[in-house]
Amino acid sequence: MKGLGKTSSLANAMHAALERRGMDRHVREQQVLIRWVEYVGEAVARQATPNRFHDGVLWLTVPDATWRMELHSMRRELLERINTAAGEELVREIRVR
Numbered sequence: 001m002k003g004l005g006k007t008s009s010l011a012n013a014m015h016a017a018l019e020r021r022g023m024d025r026h027v028r029e030q031q032v033l034i035r036w037v038e039y040v041g042e043a044v045a046r047q048a049t050p051n052r053f054h055d056g057v058l059w060l061t062v063p064d065a066t067w068r069m070e071l072h073s074m075r076r077e078l079l080e081r082i083n084t085a086a087g088e089e090l091v092r093e094i095r096v097r
Contacts, residue, residue, distance in 0.1 A: 029053045029090055032082055039085045040078060044071070048096070056092035058082075071096045 032053060037045040047067045052059040062068045071078070075094045083089045 025090075028086065028088070032058065032086060032090060035085070039082045041081075044074075044078070047071070053091075056090065058091045058094050060094060060096050062096055068096050 030053070032039060033050050036050050040048070048060040048062050048071055050058055051061050060071060062071055071094075075096075078094055079091050082091050
């Protein structure tokens with residue numbers, strides 16, 4: 001039981017250090033890239049690769065024009081899925097290229 005408290009304290013200390021340096025949001029944004037399949041589903045994840053996330057803008061690379069158009073039309077739905085899964089509004093905009 002004592003070890004659990006120390007782990008929790010370490011996690012809290014790390015979070016506080018990241019927050020003080022303004023990096024906590026960046027870490028949460030990176031979770032979108034790491035958990036991409038979970039957030040958008042396998043069908044979308046097979047066709048779209050998130051490759052950049054900066055200042056609330058998520059950039060996706062898509063292999064062909066058909067999927068580019070499809071994902072362009074799904075942007076609002078994807079924004080909602082991602083932000084709901086993340087528990088906060090991390091993504092303001094999705095750009096497809």
